Amino acid sequence: MKKYLIVGLGNIGPEYEETRHNVGFKILDFLAQQEDLKFESAKLGSVGTFKHKGRSILCLKPSTYMNLSGKAVKHWMEKEKIPLENVLIVTDDINLDFGTLRLKTKGSDGGHNGLKNIQDLLQTTQYNRFRFGIGSEFSKGRQVDYVLGKWNEQETSALPERLKKSADLIQSFVFSGVKNTMNQFNGT
Known part of the structure; x- marks a missing residue:
């Protein structure tokens, strides 16, 4: 069974729940609701898994705060033996208009501290x-x-329509591959 790790970036605590920076958590919460998935506290975050069509999808909301997200990503990749190409990091971006979706396979951190930490730890x-x-x-x-x-x-x-589109993008990433997903969703 192919394994995937979907990581929504955000900060823990009620004061951050409805903030723009927590959209990674919000997207994973929407996906979890759609898949009837329950998050449980685990090492370095809240995790939940669902299986579909021969795929096992582990969703992770790191509890390390945004700037140390790489620690949780690396831990769960190693623990679950998930290859880098099956990892998807979900994050906010101030360089894109509200609600614009963009999937990339590489790039800079764009000044985002969560991505910077992930890049540092994954090298x-x-x-x-x-x-x-x-x-x-x-x-x-x-x-x-x-x-x-x-x-x-x-x-x-x-937001509701954009969250639905985001969940669709994640499903497409897992079942149709990154290139097809980029063609279908980028810029929408």
Whole structure:
């Protein structure tokens, strides 16, 4: 059975729950609801697994806080013997307009501390990342406030459809492969 690791990046704690920076957690929560998956506390995060069509999909929400996400990713990859090409990191991106989806197989951390830590610990930039656009509607020097801020009314009303599209992208990654998924979803 092929194994996949889907990692949603975010910060633990109720104060972060509805923030833009936690969209990785939010996407995994949506997927879990769709798949009737329950997350349980485990080493370095909350995990849940579902099986479908000969695939085993392990979903991980690291409890290490965003900036140390690589520790959880590396642990679960090694523990479950999941190859790098079957790992997908789900994260926010201020360089994309709100709700824009982008899947890449490699690249820089783009100034994202969670991705930077993953790259440092995996010692590669060659891993799959799914970036969910959160926009950049902030003034100079206010990036942290914006990223850690709550969704506005317009974003909140658009989120359900965007979360569904995100869950579809993850399913496609697992069942149709990264290239087909990039062709189908990038920029949507």
